[in-house]
Amino acid sequence: MATSSLQSKTPSTSQSTLVWRTIQSIVWLIGLAIVFNLFFYPTLGIHLFWNILIPIAPLLLVLATGVWRNVCPMASTALFPRYIGLSKKIKLTTAQSGKLYLTSVILLFLIVPLRHLVFNTNGLATGILILSLALFAIVMGLLFEWKSGWCSGLCPVHPVEKLYGQNNRLSLPNIHCDKCYRCVTPCPDSTPAINPVSSKKTAYHRIAGFLMTAAFPGFIWGWFQVPDYEGSITFSQIVIAYEFPLLGVLVASGLFLVLKRFLTAKKLIAIFSALAVSCYYWYRLPALIGFGIFPNDGMLIDLSHSIPKWVVSVIIITTSLFFFWWIVFRKQKQISWGSRPAYAKISRTKTSLP
Numbered sequence: 001m002a003t004s005s006l007q008s009k010t011p012s013t014s015q016s017t018l019v020w021r022t023i024q025s026i027v028w029l030i031g032l033a034i035v036f037n038l039f040f041y042p043t044l045g046i047h048l049f050w051n052i053l054i055p056i057a058p059l060l061l062v063l064a065t066g067v068w069r070n071v072c073p074m075a076s077t078a079l080f081p082r083y084i085g086l087s088k089k090i091k092l093t094t095a096q097s098g099k100l101y102l103t104s105v106i107l108l109f110l111i112v113p114l115r116h117l118v119f120n121t122n123g124l125a126t127g128i129l130i131l132s133l134a135l136f137a138i139v140m141g142l143l144f145e146w147k148s149g150w151c152s153g154l155c156p157v158h159p160v161e162k163l164y165g166q167n168n169r170l171s172l173p174n175i176h177c178d179k180c181y182r183c184v185t186p187c188p189d190s191t192p193a194i195n196p197v198s199s200k201k202t203a204y205h206r207i208a209g210f211l212m213t214a215a216f217p218g219f220i221w222g223w224f225q226v227p228d229y230e231g232s233i234t235f236s237q238i239v240i241a242y243e244f245p246l247l248g249v250l251v252a253s254g255l256f257l258v259l260k261r262f263l264t265a266k267k268l269i270a271i272f273s274a275l276a277v278s279c280y281y282w283y284r285l286p287a288l289i290g291f292g293i294f295p296n297d298g299m300l301i302d303l304s305h306s307i308p309k310w311v312v313s314v315i316i317i318t319t320s321l322f323f324f325w326w327i328v329f330r331k332q333k334q335i336s337w338g339s340r341p342a343y344a345k346i347s348r349t350k351t352s353l354p
Ligand code: SF4
Pocket: 146, 147, 148, 152, 174, 177, 179, 180, 181, 182, 183, 184, 185, 187, 188, 189, 190, 340, 341
């Protein structure tokens, strides 16, 4: 019998919900503070967003995707209309879900190179980007049922969650969904060992899944070969910002197709997930502490005169080994990012878009 979640909650569940709600609120306020700084104290805002929050995010997605799914401030923003009863609760069709998934991947591939051209060095532009995405998130929340529009739909971070979070160890309470309204199938939060190609229902799903597994490590490699540009942007800089990631996409995709002949799909996806996140930290960790390819780009603190270079090499080799162990060699636990709540009785006036 589907009972109200509040009625069915034990005191310890309520306590846990209260703790999560408190953390969500704190993280949301931190997000707001970062946006404030991006507008009014851009140097600090850029450090907080691009050089602290974003570098931590991939690690969190690998280790405990459910934590991020529960506390992401953009998710809280997107789901706010649903919480206060303003969402139209439209159920997406499979094809529409696939189109949103592919759009989110394309957005990711288009927006990330813009970091070199604008966002990495311009706090105001980054603040406007975040607010624009928040506006999109709210609109998706106003229109679509629970997480289907944004968190499991159009959000450009969601495909990365699926790639990095496939060998999750922590299955947490799904703190946003008090009941399950079957808003998306498969539900990324409740499906064990979900990955970017878990759903192959339409061509959109398949293309998006391929781009996120086969191409993404190359995209990351290419992205790190481009410096940050400041001031007015030339056409040749735009070409450079996209051509290196594109080159990486082509090489990685080719490698994936070759390896596909020799490895199981599961193993290959895990290897490419580990490759992507290892490649990210291989370049990002040195840059954060002053050992980057392009001096000062993405630097949080300059330790280049304080520690020898071999220490940095040891750190990035160890980090990569850790990710391969965690994602590829460690036994697959077959658990989901979060536990699925009880199914709700669904009564919708509108069931899908026309
Ligand atoms: S648990 Fe149910 S309502 Fe929540 S995101 Fe998954 S499918 Fe949607």
